[in-house]
Amino acid sequence: xxxxxxxxxxxxxxxxxxxxxxxxxxxxxxxxxxxxxxxxxxxxxxxxxxxxxxxxxxxxxxxxxxxxxxxxxxxxxxxxxxxxxxxxxxxxxxxxxxxxxxxxxxxxxxxxxxxxxxxxxxxxxxxxxxxxxxxxxxxxxxxxxxxxxxxxxxxxxxxxxxxxxxxxxxxxxxxxxxxxxxxxxxxxxxxxxxxxxxxxxxxxxxxxxxxxxxxxxxxxxxxxxxxxxxxxxxxxxxxxxxxxxxxxxxxxxxxxxxxxxxxxxxxxxxxxxxxxxxxxxxxxxxxxxxxxxxxxxxxxxxxxxxxxxxxxxxxxxxxxxxxxxxxxxxxxxxxxxxxxxxxxxxxxxxxxxxxxxxxxxxxxxxxxxxxxxxxxxxxxxxxxxxxxxxxxxxxxxxxxxxxxxxxxxxxxxxxxxxxxxxxxxxxxxxxxxxxxxxxxxxxxxxxxxxxxxxxxxxxxxxxxxxxxxxxxxxxxxxxxxxxxxxxxxxxxxxxxxxxxxxxxxxxxxxxxxxxxxxxxxxxxxxxxxxxxxxxxxxxxxxxxxxxxxxxxxxxxxxxxxxxxxxxxxxxxxxxxxxxxxxxxxxxxxxxxxxxxxxxxxxxxxxxxxxxxxxxxx
Amino acid sequence: xxxxxxxxxxxxxxxxxxxxxxxxxxxxxxxxxxxxxxxxxxxxxxxxxxxxxxxxxxxxxxxxxxxxxxxxxxxxxxxxxxxxxxxxxxxxxxxxxxxxxxxxxxxxxxxxxxxxxxxxxxxxxxxxxxxxxxxxxxxxxxxxxxxxxxxxxxxxxxxxxxxxxxxxxxxxxxxxxxxxxxxxxxxxxxxxxx
Numbered sequence: 001x002x003x004x005x006x007x008x009x010x011x012x013x014x015x016x017x018x019x020x021x022x023x024x025x026x027x028x029x030x031x032x033x034x035x036x037x038x039x040x041x042x043x044x045x046x047x048x049x050x051x052x053x054x055x056x057x058x059x060x061x062x063x064x065x066x067x068x069x070x071x072x073x074x075x076x077x078x079x080x081x082x083x084x085x086x087x088x089x090x091x092x093x094x095x096x097x098x099x100x101x102x103x104x105x106x107x108x109x110x111x112x113x114x115x116x117x118x119x120x121x122x123x124x125x126x127x128x129x130x131x132x133x134x135x136x137x138x139x140x141x142x143x144x145x146x147x148x149x150x151x152x153x154x155x156x157x158x159x160x161x162x163x164x165x166x167x168x169x170x171x172x173x174x175x176x177x178x179x180x181x182x183x184x185x186x187x188x189x190x191x192x193x194x195x196x197x198x199x200x201x202x203x204x205x206x207x208x209x210x211x212x213x214x215x216x217x218x219x220x221x222x223x224x225x226x227x228x229x230x231x232x233x234x235x236x237x238x239x240x241x242x243x244x245x246x247x248x249x250x251x252x253x254x255x256x257x258x259x260x261x262x263x264x265x266x267x268x269x270x271x272x273x274x275x276x277x278x279x280x281x282x283x284x285x286x287x288x289x290x291x292x293x294x295x296x297x298x299x300x301x302x303x304x305x306x307x308x309x310x311x312x313x314x315x316x317x318x319x320x321x322x323x324x325x326x327x328x329x330x331x332x333x334x335x336x337x338x339x340x341x342x343x344x345x346x347x348x349x350x351x352x353x354x355x356x357x358x359x360x361x362x363x364x365x366x367x368x369x370x371x372x373x374x375x376x377x378x379x380x381x382x383x384x385x386x387x388x389x390x391x392x393x394x395x396x397x398x399x400x401x402x403x404x405x406x407x408x409x410x411x412x413x414x415x416x417x418x419x420x421x422x423x424x425x426x427x428x429x430x431x432x433x434x435x436x437x438x439x440x441x442x443x444x445x446x447x448x449x450x451x452x453x454x455x456x457x458x459x460x461x462x463x464x465x466x467x468x469x470x471x472x473x474x475x476x477x478x479x480x481x482x483x484x485x486x487x488x489x490x491x492x493x494x495x496x497x498x499x500x501x502x503x504x505x506x507x508x509x510x511x512x513x514x515x516x517x518x519x520x521x522x523x524x525x526x527x528x529x530x531x532x533x534x535x536x537x538x539x540x541x542x543x544x545x546x547x548x549x550x551x552x553x554x555x556x557x558x559x560x561x562x563x564x565x566x567x568x569x570x571x572x573x574x575x576x577x578x579x580x581x582x583x584x585x586x587x588x589x590x591x592x593x594x595x596x597x598x599x600x601x602x603x604x605x606x607x608x609x610x611x612x613x614x615x616x617x
Numbered sequence: 618x619x620x621x622x623x624x625x626x627x628x629x630x631x632x633x634x635x636x637x638x639x640x641x642x643x644x645x646x647x648x649x650x651x652x653x654x655x656x657x658x659x660x661x662x663x664x665x666x667x668x669x670x671x672x673x674x675x676x677x678x679x680x681x682x683x684x685x686x687x688x689x690x691x692x693x694x695x696x697x698x699x700x701x702x703x704x705x706x707x708x709x710x711x712x713x714x715x716x717x718x719x720x721x722x723x724x725x726x727x728x729x730x731x732x733x734x735x736x737x738x739x740x741x742x743x744x745x746x747x748x749x750x751x752x753x754x755x756x757x758x759x760x761x762x763x764x765x766x767x768x769x770x771x772x773x774x775x776x777x778x779x780x781x782x783x784x785x786x787x788x789x790x791x792x793x794x795x796x797x798x799x800x801x802x803x804x805x806x807x808x809x810x811x
Contacts (some may be wrong), residue, residue: 147635216646224639254642258650262657265752273737275744292668293741298657305653587729 013568013603017581018232020144041157043149044575049154050467053460055156055163056127057541063118066111068534073103075527077509091175096548105508109178109540110196112506115171116181117204120168121211124314126159128456129253130214132317133222133246133354135463139566140240142231142583144576147224151217169203177204180506182303185278185296189270192284202271203574205264212257219250226250231565233585239603240589243333244341245320247469248348249313255352257311263302270294278588300362304355305471311448312351315415316344318455319386322408324589325458326390329405330397330561331598333590336389343382350379360428361435369428376426383419387412403477404462410485411454418447421496436506439499442492450488457481465559469571470551476543480536487533494522534605563601564589626777626801640788644795647756651749655806658745662810668740669811672804673729680804683757686715687797690764694790697784709771710794712793715766716757723754746807753803757796797805 042048069088072081089109094100134152138145146152146339167177178196181189183204191198226247230239239247266277278299279291304533327334334340356364356372376439390412399405421443424430434440457480464472503516510516510523558567565585569577583603587610593601595609606614661667693708727747735743767789772781 147639152638216643220639220642223642224635228633228635228638254646255649258646259653262650262716265748266657269737269744275738275741275748277657277741290738291738295661295664298661299712301660302653304659419649433724 013578013583014580016584016603016605017578018142018584019581032433041153043145043153045138045146045149045152046467046573046575046577048152049131051156052126052130052159053133053467055160056123056131057544059118059122059163060537061128061541063115063123064534065536066115066118068531069103070108070111071527071530072109073508075524077511089315106178106195107175108202108508109180109194109506110175111194113178113180114166114176117177117208118166120181120310120314120401121208122159122163122465124309124449124452124456125215125253126211128452128459129246129249129317130156130159131217131312131456132242132321132459132463133218133250135467136242136566137222137225137246138229139466139569139577140243140564141226141229141234141590142565142585143225143229144578144582146221147229148221152221155214155217155221158210158217162210162214165203165207165210169207172199174198174200176200182300182307183267184303185270185299186266186282189267189278190282190284190289191271205268205271209261209264212261214336215253215257217428219254222246222250223254230584231585234602237338238585238588240320241323241337241340241344242317242320245316245323245344248344249316252309252316252348252351256306256313260303260306263299263306266302267299296362297359297362301355304358305352307358308355309348309351311444312347314452315455316347317451318411318459319344319539321455321459321462322390322411323393324564325404325408325462326393326412327590327592328462328560329400329402329408330394331400331592332393332397333390333592333594335392335395337588337590339385340389343385346382347379348373352381354379357426357428357431358429366428373426373428377423379422379426380419383415387416387419402461403474403481404458404471406481407454407458409462410481411451411458413485414446414451414454414488417567418443418445420449422447433500433502436504437499438495438503438505441505442495442499445495446488446492450484450492454484457540458486462560464547464551464567465554465571466550466566468548469554470547470549471554471559471613472551473543476539480540480543481540482537484503484533487529487536490529491526491533494526498522548570559600561599563587563591563599565602568601568603634784634787636784636798636810637787637791639702644792647795648799651753651803652747654745654752655803658749659805659810661730661741661745666740668735668742670730670733670735670742672808672811673726675726675729676804679719679726680721680800682715683797683800686712686719687794689715690790690793694786697786698778701780706771709764709768713761713768716761716793719757720754720761723750726750749803749807753796753800756799760789760793760796763792 014138039046039047042051054495069084072079080100081092081103082094082099084093084103085101088103088107091104092101093104095102121310134146137143166176174195176196177183177188177200178194179201183201187193187197188201189197191201226239227242266275269275270277270279274290276291276294279289279294282291293568315419323334323340354376356368360369360372394409421439424534425434425440425443461472461477464470498519501516503510503519510519554571557569557571560567565583568583571578585602586605587600587602589602592598593603594600595607689708689712692711693705696702696704696708727750730743730746737745737747738746767786770785774782
């Protein structure tokens with residue numbers, strides 16, 4: 001007789017659970033009373049998670065559409081884009097004689113810059129970590145809500161405000177900021193440097209400052225909640241890997257984003273107070289500027305001290321989601337749970353001492369570079385441990401090959417192929433050839449861009465029932481997966497060849513360079529693949545929106561037969577998550593296939609046999 | 618909701634109040650920000666072309682003022698807990714006045730610096746000093762706002778010791794000590810690394 005079935009879940013939680021007197025204080029939850037406080041200025045972490053997700057999807061569509069436009073320019077520079085005139089207005093220049101429409105080069109740079117900023121910060125930081133940290137932290141550790149629901153709400157609204165400011169900057173007559181998402185001075189520091197460096201850059205700085213406030217408020221909450229509000233029995237070593245990864249991500253964010261703010265403050269004072277932190281000996285139109293004694297390298301140090309941890313802020317939550325999804329759908333415990341935690345922690349630690357590998361070519365002392373090369377390559381060790389553990393988790397599992405699982409496996413594939421090129425780039429000697437080429441673009445898009453998106457998709461397909469009480473369409477999900485996986489490789493694999501041949505990134509067109517003429521067809525190929533992949537993402541969004549109201553309805557609380565606590569709440573859980581007592585935790589999150597049971601949820605008490613085993617250890 | 622989420626549910630196995638813990642994490646991230654400023658200072662200084670000038674003595678006076686303000690607030694908190702209403706209000710106002718005085722003295726310090734020819738523009742040595750002390754002053758002003766709220770509570774509410782008031786007071790107190798210690802660190806740093 002199955003252990004799970006012999007226990008009635010509700011009875012068990014009521015008997016064993018932890019009574020926090022929730023309902024004595026909440027006869028009338030005033031936040032439920034009006035639409036505005038339930039859905040807009042909500043304090044409920046589940047609603048806030050959905051707000052982050054919707055906003056993230058909105059920005060992902062904009063960021064992706066921008067990439068399609070600049071890919072059109074790169075793939076087909078001689079085709080007319082006059083048909084984009086209604087969308088882009090004066091950024092499309094029409095030749096009056098031939099009717100040929102071309103993309104304004106200035107706006108091309110703005111598109112590249114905004115694509116990077118939007119995807120890195122708004123989609124893969126706020127959209128990914130904001131959504132799933134908010135949704136899963138309280139649900140999986142057994143808490144009614146975050147430590148401070150108010151700060152949590154403010155975190156979303158600061159993100160929203162950052163988005164409004166950035167969105168507004170897209171419509172400036174001088175265009176949005178166009179000096180690259182890293183915003184290096186002097187392009188970012190001198191308003192006269194380019195048309196986007198004036199008002200566009202000011203709004204960019206304001207927007208990202210709001211964004212950092214949002215990340216810090218969120219991060220403070222995530223850390224406090226994980227450390228303070230775990231339910232009875234949920235020791236740190238019983239937490240699912242999702243929680244570990246969100247927790248460590250929040251710590252990295254909290255330590256690295258303030259450094260970015262420091263860098264921004266100095267940049268703002270260079271821009272508006274006339275200081276010279278980053279500027280020295282600059283001539284514009286033959287005229288020497290007043291700035292003396294600054295160093296643009298200083299900005300790069302401050303920026304990359306955030307910038308490198310930032311890539312782990314993006315990828316660690318995806319790793320946590322993938323670990324959870326792989327284990328649930330392979331019906332096997334995650335292989336090497338503690339090794340997974342230790343490798344997340346060591347990646348987080350290493351992320352703080354490798355930033356200068358982004359600066360090998362900017363005049364850093366080559367002897368100091370060696371130090372950064374060594375630590376960069378050491379990151380391969382914990383990463384390889386994780387990859388090994390994911391593959392071993394799959395080994396011999398009874399795999400359900402559904403959409404979340406496909407995306408999780410796809411993540412592992414992308415992480416391997418993108419990670420391997422990181423070993424090339426981490427080497428300061430190879431970087432002489434490869435820096436600032438399409439090889440770099442290929443590397444970080446695969447390992448951090450597409451891989452993180454795959455982690456996010458795995459999470460969305462997996463926890464969609466938790467968010468909306470319905471499932472997403474499985475057939476469309478699989479179509480989405482296969483087009484995206486194959487398409488992503490078709491876009492980024494050829495870029496490695498471009499990069500090895502020395503084709504520089506961020507260039508508007510290549511036809512004045514004889515050496516790059518041979519790549520015309522390859523660029524066309526990449527652009528066509530990018531367009532196809534873009535439409536697959538539109539398909540995903542259609543599936544997502546349609547499924548919210550019309551998807552297959554969730555009929556049982558625990559459709560994936562998972563062990564974690566989020567599946568013990570009612571299908572449409574209110575604010576406070578559990579109606580009665582909070583479940584007490586007795587075991588880790590990965591009791592799949594143990595003692596002949598398919599799965600044993602975390603709230604099931606240990607059997608006598610299990611207790612004896614623990615005592616023996 | 619807010620109150621009950623944090624006060625009622627989780628006291629069973631919590632040694633530290635979640636909001637206090639959250640404040641400490643926030644202080645850690647402010648520390649990182651100033652860590653970045655002072656590291657940037659060291660890196661830039663090592664590159665040469667660095668203006669050398671003495672710190673105005675008034676900064677040492679302002680340090681003493683801020684330290685005394687911190688002690689007064691602590692005394693006020695003690696008095697609050699031991700139900701000495703008048704002492705509590707007196708020391709609270711005292712620490713607020715000294716907090717404002719600190720900002721005034723910092724401003725005087727900047728004026729003195731400007732008089733000896735250290736400009737915000739020009740050599741980064743001066744720019745760093747103004748930006749670092751200026752952003753610290755903004756954090757002190759944040760603390761002064763918290764003190765104003767504390768005073769409004771002290772004089773408008775009936776004197777009563779509740780868990781909520783103790784925790785709010787403690788949050789203000791910890792933050793005030795924090796900006797104080799942060800200033801001591803910055804002063805020692807600026808003094809030693811001229």
